[in-house]
Amino acid sequence: MGVPTTTSNTPGASPPEHGQRYILNCSPTVAENILETRSQKPSPSPAVYNTRSRSSISRHDHGPTTAPGPFDDPGSMEMWGWAKSVNNWSQEQKDLLLSSWRESSRKTYQPAWKRWCSWTQDNKVDTLKPSAADFARFLIDLHQKVGLSYSTILVHKSAIATLTDPDNQVNLSSHALVRHALKAISIKAPKADKVPIWDTEILINWLKNSTIDENSFYECTKRAAILLLLCSGRRVHDLTLLSINSDNCIVSENLITFWPIFGSKTDSVSNRQSGWRLFQNSECKNLDPVFWIKKVISLSADRRNKCKSNNLFITVSGTPKSASRTVIANWIKKVLLDAGIQASPGSVRPAVASKNWVQDFPLDDILARGNWRSQNTFLNFYRREIRPLAAASSITNCFAPI
Numbered sequence: 001m002g003v004p005t006t007t008s009n010t011p012g013a014s015p016p017e018h019g020q021r022y023i024l025n026c027s028p029t030v031a032e033n034i035l036e037t038r039s040q041k042p043s044p045s046p047a048v049y050n051t052r053s054r055s056s057i058s059r060h061d062h063g064p065t066t067a068p069g070p071f072d073d074p075g076s077m078e079m080w081g082w083a084k085s086v087n088n089w090s091q092e093q094k095d096l097l098l099s100s101w102r103e104s105s106r107k108t109y110q111p112a113w114k115r116w117c118s119w120t121q122d123n124k125v126d127t128l129k130p131s132a133a134d135f136a137r138f139l140i141d142l143h144q145k146v147g148l149s150y151s152t153i154l155v156h157k158s159a160i161a162t163l164t165d166p167d168n169q170v171n172l173s174s175h176a177l178v179r180h181a182l183k184a185i186s187i188k189a190p191k192a193d194k195v196p197i198w199d200t201e202i203l204i205n206w207l208k209n210s211t212i213d214e215n216s217f218y219e220c221t222k223r224a225a226i227l228l229l230l231c232s233g234r235r236v237h238d239l240t241l242l243s244i245n246s247d248n249c250i251v252s253e254n255l256i257t258f259w260p261i262f263g264s265k266t267d268s269v270s271n272r273q274s275g276w277r278l279f280q281n282s283e284c285k286n287l288d289p290v291f292w293i294k295k296v297i298s299l300s301a302d303r304r305n306k307c308k309s310n311n312l313f314i315t316v317s318g319t320p321k322s323a324s325r326t327v328i329a330n331w332i333k334k335v336l337l338d339a340g341i342q343a344s345p346g347s348v349r350p351a352v353a354s355k356n357w358v359q360d361f362p363l364d365d366i367l368a369r370g371n372w373r374s375q376n377t378f379l380n381f382y383r384r385e386i387r388p389l390a391a392a393s394s395i396t397n398c399f400a401p402i
Contacts (some may be wrong), residue, residue: 001238002347013276014385029117029127037259056391061340070149074166076088078307081127081128081129081163081164081165081166082163082190083165084165085165085167088090100261102265104237108155108159109155109158109159109162109163112155112159112160113144113159113160113163115146115156116138116156116159116160119138119141120134120138123137125138127164128164128165129164129165130160130164130172132172132175132176132177132178133177134176135160135161135172135175135177136175136177136178136181138156138160138182139153139156139157139178139181139182139185140181140185142156143185143188143189149189150185150186150189150274151381153182153185154182157173157178157182161173162171166277169391172392194381194383194384194385195384196384196385196387197264197343197347197350197351197354197385197386197387198341198343198347198351198385198386198387199351199355199386199387200230200351200352200355201355202229202340202341203226203335203336203339203341204230204287206338206339207223207226207227207230207286207287208286208287209285209286210286210338214295215299215309216299217296217299217300217303218316218317219318220292220295220296220299221296221300221313221316221331222311222331222332222334222335223286223292223335224289224292224293224295224296224313225239225313225328225331225332225335226331226332226348227287227288227292228242228278228293229278229332229349229352230348231278231289232352232354232365232370233348233349233352233353233356233369233370234274234276234370234371235264235346235349235371236325236328236329236332236345236346236348236349237264237265237325238260238264238273238371239312239313239325239328240263240311240313240323240325240328241260241261241262241263241273241361242258242260242276242311242312242313242323243258243260243261243310243311243312244297244310244311244312245310247259248260248261248281248310249312251294251297253280253344254279254280254282254290255277255278255279255280255290256275256277256289256290256293256294257275257276257277257278258275258278258279258312259275260275264371265278266371266372266373271372271373274368274371278290278293289307293312294365296312296313297312300314303315303320304320306320307319307320307322309320309321309322311323313327313328315327328345329345330345332345332348333345342371349370349382350382350383350384351386352370353366353369353370353372353378353380353382353383354383354384354386355386356369356382357384363375363378366378
């Protein structure tokens with residue numbers, strides 16, 4: 001029997017134009033969660049992302065342009081090679097360009113960029129406009145001298161090709177020397193075995209049998225956060241994008257629908273993270289995301305009014321403000337430890353996806369549930385062997401993309 005609902009296939013639409021589809025009914029073990037798809041002056045400083053005053057880097061008119069320092073400022077490192085191209089831009093234009101960089105990307109690229117700057121100084125190579133031969137030599141040194149894995153070297157390759165002179169990026173990335181250097185490294189580098197992942201049944205059973213103080217904002221917040229991750233298999237960061245604003249959240253008696261705000265790792269001009277539709281679990285309150293989300297909204301009212309935040313998750317102590325990914329990750333880590341699971345907060349995502357794979361969920365379904373963009377990424381890095389493997393659960397049987 002089908003329950004009519006609405007959706008849109010247009011990527012990036014907010015709010016979406018709705019059409020009618022049908023969702024299959026089934027009885028949830030934890031919750032019925034369904035993804036809903038919807039569709040000023042120019043500064044001479046190369047650190048164009050940092051609006052604070054900074055002295056310019058001293059350069060000579062002749063010879064290779066090497067950076068005279070360790071580039072310790074993380075707020076400017078992503079634009080060193082772009083300075084000349086945007087030198088005559090207004091500060092507003094530079095600030096807009098800054099918004100195209102996610103904080104996670106900057107943090108990932110920063111160590112790679114620092115290692116590159118150090119290597120170019122030691123080898124007297126032009127930091128901002130290297131030749132393809134020098135770039136290929138750098139990648140080989142990462143393999144032979146530093147001992148980095150192939151996947152980490154690929155991150156370095158992407159970072160350096162992006163952060164150096166943008167006019168040289170295509171030639172640098174696609175040059176035959178660079179491509180063959182990477183191919184040789186991939187052949188020589190031993191393929192690391194994927195570490196087995198913990199079974200979600202361990203966590204589900206612990207949540208089912210554990211009781212918490214329903215008047216404790218902290219305890220209710222932790223419970224809601226972990227259930228949302230278990231139901232969806234999304235990233236911890238995606239929880240920071242859930243808002244209770246009327247444009248982003250619809251709450252009814254036994255149903256809650258979220259339209260996440262822009263900012264997911266996969267969000268772009270043409271693609272937006274799909275919506276979250278969560279159904280009540282009438283069989284087990286401990287595993288009912290709707291109940292605990294409503295608790296969080298109710299208990300957070302006073303603190304929320306002080307910080308004027310519409311984020312679903314706000315800090316539980318100290319100055320009220322929207323909870324960051326780090327804060328939420330600490331909540332998740334505490335729950336995992338209480339359940340006897342020694343794993344990182346981010347491990348919930350591969351654990352849920354691997355469990356779905358073991359339960360023979362279609363690959364497209366797994367990708368849609370977890371908001372995966374690439375099946376190769378899931379199959380090569382996140383699909384793990386589960387140890388110990390318990391009896392299959394229907395935790396995600398009622399979580400379907402529409």
